[in-house]
Amino acid sequence: MPPEARSERLVALLMHLQRRRSATVPELARALDVSVRTAHRDVAALRAAGVPIWTESGRGGGVRLVDGWRTDLGGLTSREAVALLALGAPRALAALGLGGAVAAAHAKLAATLPAELRERAAVLAQRFHLDAPGWFRDEDDTPDLAVLARAVWEQRPVRLEHRRAPGADPLERVLEPLGLVLKAGVWYLVALSGGEVRTYRAGRLSGARLLPGRFERPGGFDLAAWWAASAAAFERSLRGVRVSALLSPRGVRALPAVLGVEVAAEALAGAGEPDGQGWRRVEVGLEDVEVAAGRLLALGAQVRVTAPEPVRRALAELARRVLAAHEDAAGR
Secondary structure (H helix, E strand, O other), X not given: OOHHHHHHHHHHHHHHHHHHOEEOHHHHHHHHOOOHHHHHHHHHHHHHOOOOEEEEOOOOOEEEEOXXXXXXXXXXXXXXHHHHHHHOOOHHHHHOOOHXXXXXXXXXXXXXXXXXXXXXXXXXXXXXXXXXXXXXXXXOOOOOHHHXXXXXXXXXXXXXXEOOOOOOOOEEEEEEEEEEEEEOOEEEEEEEEOOEEEEEEHHHEEEEEEOOOOOOOOOOOOHHHHHHHHHHHHHHHOOOEEEEEEEOHHHHHHHHHHHOHXXXXXXXXXXXXXXXXXXXXXXXXXXXXXXXXHHHHHHHHHEEEEEOHHHHHHHHHHHXXXXXXXXXXXXX
16 A cells, blocks of 8 residues: 555544544544554554554443544645645745745644655655746746735735836736636736636736725625636637648557647547548648747648648748758758
8 A cells, every 4th residue: 555545644633532432443443444454553553653542441441532632634634634734835936925824834734744645745845845946947026926816815905016018118007816827837816807707817917906895706706717718719719810721540549749739639639530641631820820820830741731822821931931040051
């Protein structure tokens, strides 16, 4: 059995005893879905780890926690307890002003869990790490993020300045923040503006000041569902050109690496049946003619664009320029 599974079971046993204060070994075995022999070993492991457990034989006996001793694990499940201790306080939570709360929970768990579980969590933390930002990009500077987070929690309107693009003149806005979303290292604020739900890049918001009073959230508003629908609509808006092409078997395999997993999956889901040489017809939406030619060039001879004609011409011209540049380099 993996060590982390046993760690979770030991925490579950500890929490079960904390709730019941006393239980027989067969009862513990049934609660943990293990054998009576395994339950005996787990009880011994907790006692060896320093948990004040004592056993009493005979009628009315069983396994007990010493009166007055608690773990302070609250309503956490065993998996949540181990995961929280392993994760610590990510920078994302610290930026929201929650770093102290998570650090306090981390310290409480570290002080109350048995040593064996603390060591297991430390091992997990050295093997798994969440790095939210994408490659080759810096995180946004978001100095007002904690203020925005407070506005979300307290349902307070904010007055702030919004720059639509770097270097643009700021516009003053009053927003009613509904939620914050972290996407590839970039924070976005979802807020009501003039009665409409809109998305703002938090790094382009500055001078946020809480206003008095509270606003009412729209009934039934679901941040995750709204973000998914909004992101999908935005992605569709970027695909201004529909390209029809033939792909060789190698081209089909390379398509996810060239266009991305989601775009390739959508294209291949509607692909035609392979012809006698394995070529398949696909349709894919891309931003514009130049972008389509540049991205499809990566497929080389494994793609044959059939429509629209502007993309065919742009791809052929780009291929000629690449060939000419290499011939010129070879002649020097």
